[in-house]
Every structure is written in structure tokens, then in C-alpha cells.
Amino acid sequence: MPDLFSPFTLKGVTLRNRIAMSPMTMYRAVDGRMTDFHVMLMGSRAAGGFGLVFPEQIAITPDGRTGTSCAGIWDDSQIEGLARVTAIIKDMGAVPAIQLGHTGRKGSEKKPWEGKTQLPPDHPDGWQVRAPSAIPYGGRYNFPVHALTVEEIKDLHQSYADAAKRALAAGFEWLEMHFAHGYLGASFFSPLANQRTDAYGGSLENRLRFHREAMDAVRAVWPERLPLTMRLGSDDFNEHGVQFDDAVHAVGVLKGHGLDLADLSLGMNTDAMKDVPFNQVAFMVERANRVRREIDIPVAVSWNLGLPAVADRVIRQEQIDLVFLGRPALANPHWPVWAARELAHNDPFSLIPEDWSWWLRSRPGPEGSLGWPTVATTDIPPTP
Numbered sequence: 001m002p003d004l005f006s007p008f009t010l011k012g013v014t015l016r017n018r019i020a021m022s023p024m025t026m027y028r029a030v031d032g033r034m035t036d037f038h039v040m041l042m043g044s045r046a047a048g049g050f051g052l053v054f055p056e057q058i059a060i061t062p063d064g065r066t067g068t069s070c071a072g073i074w075d076d077s078q079i080e081g082l083a084r085v086t087a088i089i090k091d092m093g094a095v096p097a098i099q100l101g102h103t104g105r106k107g108s109e110k111k112p113w114e115g116k117t118q119l120p121p122d123h124p125d126g127w128q129v130r131a132p133s134a135i136p137y138g139g140r141y142n143f144p145v146h147a148l149t150v151e152e153i154k155d156l157h158q159s160y161a162d163a164a165k166r167a168l169a170a171g172f173e174w175l176e177m178h179f180a181h182g183y184l185g186a187s188f189f190s191p192l193a194n195q196r197t198d199a200y201g202g203s204l205e206n207r208l209r210f211h212r213e214a215m216d217a218v219r220a221v222w223p224e225r226l227p228l229t230m231r232l233g234s235d236d237f238n239e240h241g242v243q244f245d246d247a248v249h250a251v252g253v254l255k256g257h258g259l260d261l262a263d264l265s266l267g268m269n270t271d272a273m274k275d276v277p278f279n280q281v282a283f284m285v286e287r288a289n290r291v292r293r294e295i296d297i298p299v300a301v302s303w304n305l306g307l308p309a310v311a312d313r314v315i316r317q318e319q320i321d322l323v324f325l326g327r328p329a330l331a332n333p334h335w336p337v338w339a340a341r342e343l344a345h346n347d348p349f350s351l352i353p354e355d356w357s358w359w360l361r362s363r364p365g366p367e368g369s370l371g372w373p374t375v376a377t378t379d380i381p382p383t384p
């Protein structure tokens with residue numbers, strides 16, 4: 001029976017444990033390039049014991065960014081910053097993963113703490129957003145949307161392939177396609193955003209064409225020995241949007257196009273969501289487990305898995321294969337080592353590089369003096 005600290009092998013890649021730092025957009029890139037900030041952020045999490053480390057969503061085209069301070073991979077000059085990030089992640093014993101994405105109609109945005117509203121196309125930091133149909137998201141995203149032509153869709157698939165080649169050159173060993181959170185892939189999948197009448201819209205099969213072609217384009221250049229995964233907007237929590245049954249079907253279809261693992265997340269194609277259990281612990285686990293059983297594919301989820309006993313339990317019960325941590329990874333660079341202590345692991349510092357852990361293992365001092373809590377402190381809520 002695996003636990004949170006068991007290695008995990010997918011294709012030719014083995015993670016030292018089941019803990020991933022989930023992709024998180026940090027608004028710190030310069031002209032799409034990663035900086036010292038990203039080396040610090042990802043390096044510290046790799047040194048803190050995470051097995052798989054993602055930087056933020058990386059845009060395949062300039063208009064695929066959330067805002068102008070987000071990272072990209074549309075130009076060879078962006079490889080160097082990304083390569084510095086992958087080098088430190090590997091040096092600290094983790095596997096570097098990239099999330100390729102395009103924000104679609106949710107791009108051209110101000111930083112969240114500056115208002116998170118959309119900027120108009122004629123603003124110096126704004127642009128004309130593109131999506132399957134000319135339907136603005138609404139609410140704070142209200143500028144006109146350009147409906148992609150078929151030729152533009154083909155160009156985007158080429159951009160995915162070019163991005164995957166650059167990702168390989170930068171040293172990434174795991175590639176996730178971002179098809180969630182209301183961004184371009186999510187909006188092609190959702191009838192709320194995709195009302196095309198051509199081969200890319202209408203039926204479920206047509207609404208999956210964009211993803212099939214994107215996966216094919218990437219798989220053709222991304223080595224077979226390296227995992228190709230996706231984050232899917234698996235539920236819009238709206239009666240007119242994506243239903244979880246659609247997602248189960250989609251994972252099955254995309255498995256046939258080279259998908260190695262499904263990371264199930266939310267559609268977020270509308271603010272009109274009903275009954276999303278945002279404050280419930282581990283609320284995506286049960287759904288993901290259904291995909292794991294019915295499609296026979298490894299699965300991962302994020303959302304409220306930051307309590308070590310919960311994260312460990314969902315792995316031990318073989319409900320999911322990997323735990324993705326977003327906010328907990330921002331809050332605690334050493335979450336895996338801390339979790340190991342909470343879970344009474346016999347050697348928590350074995351999770352981090354030996355030239356670092358040696359000092360802590362051989363000179364621990366009196367109990368508690370290394371700054372870690374000594375015992376688990378929380379009542380453990382049940383997993384749904």
C-alpha cells in the first residue's frame with residue numbers, strides 16, 4: 001500500500017514522493033521570462049521535499065498570459081530563465097514540471113491585488129482576447145472577444161508544439177496541458193463559452209476536438225518516455241455547463257491521444273456556479289477516484305489537501321495517485337518535511353537533499369529546537 005512518501009513512477013520518470021507543488025501564477029515575470037524570484041520560489045520548494053514542482057501556467061503565446069507580468073514560452077529567449085528553474089529543482093532532488101496554457105477570454109487582466117479586472121485592448125498592458133466564441137465571460141471580464149478562426153486554432157496547436165519543444169530544451173520532464181479554470185482549453189470544452197457551429201463546437205466530441213489536436217501536436221514532439229498530463233475543467237457547477245460525466249468521457253478520449261495522468265479541477269467558465277464546496281476538505285477526491293476507476297488512468301487533484309493526515313489518507317486509500325498543493329506550498333516551503341513529522345515518519349529529513357539534511361539529522365539538539373512542532377495538532381476531518 002502506498003503512502004504520501006512512496007515514490008511514484010509514470011513513464012520513465014520517478015518522483016521521490018506523492019507531493020506536487022501545484023502551478024501558481026505569481027505575476028513576477030519580465031517580458032514572459034522567469035527571474036531570480038522563480039529560482040528562489042521553486043528551488044526552496046524542491047529543497048523542502050516536494051517530489052514534483054510546477055512553476056506557474058506558462059503561456060504559449062503573448063495573449064495567452066493572464067497579465068503582462070506572467071511567464072511565457074513563445075520565444076527562444078525565454079528558455080534560459082526556465083532552464084535556471086529546472087536546474088535548481090533537479091539539483092534539489094525533485095522533478096520539474098511545466099503547465100502549458102492560454103488564458104483565452106480571461107486574459108488581459110490586472111494583478112489580483114490591483115483589482116483583477118480586465119484591461120481593454122487599447123490599454124498598454126491589455127490586448128484583444130480570443131476564445132472559441134465571441135462571448136465575454138461577464139462580470140469583471142467584459143471586453144469584446146474575438147472568435148478564433150480555424151486557421152488561428154491551427155496556429156495555436158503549432159504554438160503548443162513549439163512550446164513543448166522549448167520546454168524539453170529547458171529541461172522539463174513532465175508536461176501538463178492547462179484545460180481548466182475558464183481559460184482557453186476549458187472554454188472550448190464548455191457549452192457556456194463554446195457556441196461554435198463548426199467542427200469545434202456543438203457535440204461533446206466536437207467540443208473536445210481542440211484538446212485532441214493539441215495533445216496530438218504536443219505528443220508528436222514530447223518524448224514518449226516523459227509524462228504528458230492535463231488539468232481539466234471537469235465541472236462547471238452550472239446546469240448549462242460541463243458536467244462531471246463529460247469529464248469522465250473526455251479523459252477516456254484523451255487517454256487515446258497519449259494522456260498519461262488526469263489532474264481534475266474546476267471549469268470556472270462562469271461566476272454563476274452552484275454549490276461548489278470550496279471550503280470542504282478534499283472535495284475533488286471522490287470525483288477523481290471515479291475517473292481513476294472507470295478510465296483506468298492515474299489521477300491527481302488539488303483543492304484543500306493541506307492537512308497531512310488527509311493527504312496521506314487519500315493516497316493510502318488509493319483514491320488518487322498524487323496530491324497537488326497550491327496554497328499550502330506557498331505557505332510552507334517545507335510542507336513535505338513538516339507533514340512527515342506530523343505523520344510520525346521515522347526520518348522526515350530524508351525527504352530533502354543529503355548535504356542539507358545531514359546537519360539536521362546528525363545535530364538535532366533537544367526536542368523542538370529545530371523549530372518544528374513535535375506532534376500532530378489537528379483533529380482530522382473526514383474525507384468525502
Ligand SMILES: Cc1cc2nc3c(=O)[nH]c(=O)nc-3n(C[C@H](O)[C@H](O)[C@H](O)COP(=O)(O)O)c2cc1C
Nearest residue numbers: 022023024025056057302303304305325326327328
Ligand atoms: C496564487 C495562485 C495562483 C494560481 N495559479 C494557477 C495557475 O497558474 N495554474 C493553475 O492551473 N492553477 C493555479 N492556481 C490554482 C492552484 O494550482 C490550485 O489548484 C488551487 O489553489 C487549489 O489547491 P489548494 O487548495 O492546495 O490551494 C493558483 C492558485 C493560487 C493560490
